[in-house]
Amino acid sequence: MLRLDGVSRRYIGAERAALDSVSWQLRPGVTGLVGSNGAGKSTLMRILTGSDAPSEGTVEWAGLDLASASGRTALHRELGYLPQEFTVDRGARCGDVLAYIAWLKEIPRADSAGEVDRVLGAVGLADRRRTRVSSLSGGMRQRLGVAQALLGRPTVLVLDEPTAGLDPRQRRIVRDLLVQEARRASVLVSTHLIEEVAALGGQVALLDEGRLRFTGSVAELAGRGGGTADSVGALEQGIWAVLDETEVDG
Numbered sequence: 001m002l003r004l005d006g007v008s009r010r011y012i013g014a015e016r017a018a019l020d021s022v023s024w025q026l027r028p029g030v031t032g033l034v035g036s037n038g039a040g041k042s043t044l045m046r047i048l049t050g051s052d053a054p055s056e057g058t059v060e061w062a063g064l065d066l067a068s069a070s071g072r073t074a075l076h077r078e079l080g081y082l083p084q085e086f087t088v089d090r091g092a093r094c095g096d097v098l099a100y101i102a103w104l105k106e107i108p109r110a111d112s113a114g115e116v117d118r119v120l121g122a123v124g125l126a127d128r129r130r131t132r133v134s135s136l137s138g139g140m141r142q143r144l145g146v147a148q149a150l151l152g153r154p155t156v157l158v159l160d161e162p163t164a165g166l167d168p169r170q171r172r173i174v175r176d177l178l179v180q181e182a183r184r185a186s187v188l189v190s191t192h193l194i195e196e197v198a199a200l201g202g203q204v205a206l207l208d209e210g211r212l213r214f215t216g217s218v219a220e221l222a223g224r225g226g227g228t229a230d231s232v233g234a235l236e237q238g239i240w241a242v243l244d245e246t247e248v249d250g
């Protein structure tokens, strides 16, 4: 279980904490992470994956503190992460990029080629193994980023806006893929699209100005908005209701 306890993150010179006393754990299945621009979603994801350290509080994976090298190593064996800015050598071929990441992930050499083909197929890039990254469209590059996160069948998947820049059909392909992955993994997906949260189902975590304002199921959040989980309008209303409630509570 990946877990945050009292986590805050203050960037030097910033007026407020990017994350403020967040205690939370990532559950099995899919969780949509929502919040407005600057709410702290990417910061939370960097801290959860051990890419950044909290200013206060602890992050634990399977009982090990991510402040320790052993904790980070244990997590990285199980983790697939798509950071907000996924950058790779544009001159490299897609298959080589993935083979290199497979090597970093310590996937056995005998399995590497098969695994590269599997993840390329999963994101609809099966025919792009020898294509250079520079020749991909923006949406294809984004899907390559999703593909690298899937290498090695991780049990924890953290994806920062994986469907950003994808057309509706591709968004759906990636979304269905994540729902499928969530049958055997804990999947955290940040998004600005409420309809995406509805389509993913599962859990929702709502961040606002660095504070975790809601965690619960899509159905619960929609219920706060006076509707059912399949209603995007009810989910939007639910988010507003949560933010209003918290303001009143101070």
Ligand SMILES: Nc1ncnc2c1ncn2[C@@H]1O[C@H](COP(=O)(O)OP(=O)(O)OP(=O)(O)O)[C@@H](O)[C@H]1O
Pocket: 011, 012, 014, 018, 035, 036, 037, 038, 039, 040, 041, 042, 043, 044
């Ligand atoms: N490296 C940094 N240095 C200083 N401030 C930062 C840094 N990274 C993020 N911030 C600030 O921390 C806050 C949270 O940013 P973060 O990127 O985590 O939000 P977000 O919810 O992912 O936003 P978006 O939806 O726009 O991607 C913002 O106020 C941002 O300006």
